[in-house]
Amino acid sequence: MTIRLRMTLLYSGILSITLLLFGIVLYVFLKFYIYSDLKNTLKEQTDVLQSNVQYQLELYPVGWNLLIQLDDFDSVQSGMYLQIINLVSGYKTKSANLRNVQLPISTKILADKKAGYYDTPTIHQSPFLIYNAPLMLNGELVGVLQSAYNTSVISMFFSILRLVLLILSLIVIFIATYMGWLLSKKALKPVYSLISATEQIRNSEDFGNRIQHNGAQDEIGLLSKTINGMLKRIQTIYGELDNSYASQRRFVADASHELRTPLTTITGNAEFLKKIWTSLENHPSRLPEEEEIRISVEALNDITDEATRMGRLVNDLLALARADAGFRMKSEVVEFKSIVDSVVRKAQLIPKGAELKTKGLDVLENTIVLGDKDYLQQLLFIFIDNAFKFTAEGYVEINALRDKDKVGLTIRDTGIGMDPNELPHIFDRFYRADSSRGKTPGTGLGLSIAKWILEEHKGTVDVISGRGNGTSFLIWLPVYNISNVEAQ
Template sequence: MSIRLRLTLLYSAILAVTLLALGVVLYWTVERVTLGTLADALRDDARTLAYSRPFRSDHEEGRSVRFASPQTYVQARAPDGTVLDRTPNLDTYELPLSTDGLSACRRGEAWTEVAAVDDSRLLIYSKPVFDDNQLAGILQVARSLNDYDQTLLTLRSLLVAGSLVVIVMAFGAGWVIAGAALRPIHRITDTARAIGTHRDFERRVQYTGPPDEIGQLAGTFNTMLDELQDAHQQTEQSLHAQRRFVADASHELRTPLTTIRGNLGLLQRRPPIAEEDRDAVIGDMVDETNRLIRLVNDLLVLARSDAGHPLRREAVELAPLIDDVCRQARLLGADRTIECENTARAVVIGDRDALKQVLLILLDNALKFTPAGGVIRIASTLNTQTAAVSIADTGPGIAPGDLPHIFERFYRSDVSRTGAGAGLGLAIAKDLVDAQAGQITVASEAGRGSTFTVTLPLRPT
């Protein structure tokens, strides 16, 4: 059963119960008031007759076998209940008096009752008549309830027919209103179904109604679609990057493995190759093996970063770390000038080993592209909440078109700046810096060199 039908049935049921309650109250009120009015009229007639002098029981003219609604019937009884006289319109009929009514009249109490006479109902009012404080007789005054019963029958018919008409109309109106109220939900359902079928996350629910609950639902659904679209795009980008990463890693791993396999083939030749060639082949294999080890280590670092393995968060003094890195740089680049300037006495929050690896990657990158006789400067600056370490070289610089991509994995620009690397160093450096809540930036000018800056948060004081 649909929500629309359930809501419509609920509206109709509530209305039906309400109409039934109102109808019962209205019918009961009309019945009581009308019957009370008739009883009061009979009481007034009985009082008038009882105190009239002389009393004549035949004051009603006309005789009728059947009871007519506008007629009043009068009957006089003795104290013992014997009928003494009655109006001619009663003909041969007697107004009944129940045992309880006779007892009440003997006690001096008036009695009202409804009795059936000749398939008609009569409202009978019996009043005791006293003479010198003695019960002289009982005066009964009655009227037919035909008009009263007909009025109640008409009222019942009108209430039932009117209620049925109102319920049917309410059912139709409720069906239309529920359909209009649920139409945005149907649109949401259609949109969700279309998105699931066509994978179209750009579709949105078109809602132009008021900002009620349905409007809030439509807005929330559209917001969810925005987030799903972003998540889908990020997933697509991640999958694309993963596929590219796997393809690039496979390519980078295949190159040294191909070289090693080719050299092994040379060593297996018969007759064997010359001793001098054999030593050269072994040297190439050692170099390729070392290259392969470095590449695998780099891939492991990136895999740990992607897996979300947290780094240590500890206090790291910058000055000793930079001095240590400068010493290693001078050993590796003896033909270049390594300058360490403005070493700030700052303590940052991070992982010392990861931070040292970042600086060594940047120094290795600077040494790789700074020609002999060039200058590499390492400097640190202290800000309000952060400390920055910059490494500047005097190499060929980076082309503007390559700057947005240099931190991407396996990205390599022109041959003058690629060398033999796999394009993972700067990507590793960025991942390590990001994992320490830091930031790495680069500024470069073609032909004049590049400056890489690593910014880390200071230890709270």
């Protein structure tokens, strides 16, 4: 069922119920009002007549009889029918307009109530309204004064009224349904336009298109705005997916390239060693020459170096794979100064041409951070090792800072530096600045791993660098405050 049909049926149903209630209320009100007025009029006239009733006692040789008389018994002009029943003699006196018709009476009801009551019998297929008034003499019920109206005209009026209300209701409902069907089409026209525009965008598969709504900012305008926002979000997601797919392809290509180089070296040296030792195996009496031994040792050293390099690359790839898989590091309370001291001590053992300087490490006393001790050491060591790689001479300085609820560590070098346009990409996987590519060892994964570790510890890093002016990394980590945690 379409919305248009549902709206039309809903409006028609509401109108039908409204008309039904209106018709019922109007019919009941008119009937109650007219019959109430008729009853009041009938009772008032009956009370006037009852006050004029005369009682006369007649004596006969054989007994006595009670006469009940009414002087003005002509009620033809008022349309009222009168009948007096003498309960003592059983004699009935009727108005001329009753002719041979007798009004029904229940003396039992009258005797029980001893007050007037109404009755609505049907006489000769005509409805009547009868008021039965008791005639009392000395506290005894001696007769009944009955006054009546023929209500055929009123009954006919209400029958016609029911028919008119029914016909008018059906006509109004039909007109309203037809008009509602037309108006609902007009009201839903913006929705159909919205559907058409959305289908065009879907068929074109160009999520850069937007729905143009020039009407009022009503529900349709709000819906158009919402759909445009959703399209913008979808376009952004598709762009992110495309970038992610491109990054994945680049990552696989770079990883394959980085792995192919050591594997080629290892394979070539292994085949060379195989050739030498196969030659010696075929000539058992020949001893290896000094040059062959030297070349074999160099080949073994190359194999060892490339295997070590490939092992580091595999470990780095494993760390990044864990990051992509949502690996969560353990969180524990650790003293930050002990981590920095340990990293500085290990940095002294790095083969380097630059001098290592430290400054302001005393501010780290009693500084507690929440995180994984091993990964935090790896984080700092990556930045320090990276600084020494690109600093042939000069110095690498480690400076500690403290700012309210966070602790900072600046790692600054006097190395080759980078162009400002290279800074947004230094944390990308396998990215290496042009100034260092091919000149310094590495895979370009260290800073990517460092960024992941930093994000897991809710930390930030700021980079300042310039070609020939060195590089400065400022690392910030949140300080663990046990009082704040307990307060929470």
